[in-house]
Amino acid sequence: MKRLLAAAVLSAIVLTGCSYEYANEDGYRMVVINEGFPVPKNAYEIKPEDCTTEIAKSAKYKLKNIGDAEGTPPAEYLAEIEKWGWTELTDKRIGHTHYYEKEGKIISLIIQKNVFDVFEMSDDVDL
Structure with missing residues (x-):
C-alpha cells in the first residue's frame, strides 16, 4: 500500500511539472x-x-497564461509573430482578436485567458 501511495505522489509531482504554461x-x-x-x-x-x-482552416490551443483576463497576449509572442514575417492589421483589431497578413494570407488570432484560436481566413473574405 505504501508503494502504491508513493507511486501516486510521484506521478502527481511529475505531471504537475509538465504543465502547459506560456514561457517565451x-x-x-x-x-x-x-x-x-x-x-x-x-x-x-x-x-x-x-x-x-x-x-478556411482553424486550430485551437490550450496554454496557461497565454492571455490575461482581458485576452491580452504576451508582448513577446506578438513580437515573435512579426519576426516570422507577419504584419498585424492593427486597424482591423477588435478587442482580443488580432489579424495578421503575409503573402496574401490572413490569419486571425483570438486570445483568451488560457486558450487561443488561430484561423486562416478564406481568400474571399473582405476585412
Missing part, C-alpha cells in the same frame, strides 16, 4: 494549419472550431 524561453513552432505562423512550442492542441465560409 520554450520557443515556438508552426501552427498545424499554416506552416509560416508561430505558436508557442508547449501549446496543447485541442478540438478546433468548425470552419465557415469566412474561415
Whole structure:
C-alpha cells in the first residue's frame, strides 16, 4: 500500500511539472494549419472550431497564461509573430482578436485567458 501511495505522489509531482504554461524561453513552432505562423512550442492542441465560409482552416490551443483576463497576449509572442514575417492589421483589431497578413494570407488570432484560436481566413473574405 505504501508503494502504491508513493507511486501516486510521484506521478502527481511529475505531471504537475509538465504543465502547459506560456514561457517565451520554450520557443515556438508552426501552427498545424499554416506552416509560416508561430505558436508557442508547449501549446496543447485541442478540438478546433468548425470552419465557415469566412474561415478556411482553424486550430485551437490550450496554454496557461497565454492571455490575461482581458485576452491580452504576451508582448513577446506578438513580437515573435512579426519576426516570422507577419504584419498585424492593427486597424482591423477588435478587442482580443488580432489579424495578421503575409503573402496574401490572413490569419486571425483570438486570445483568451488560457486558450487561443488561430484561423486562416478564406481568400474571399473582405476585412
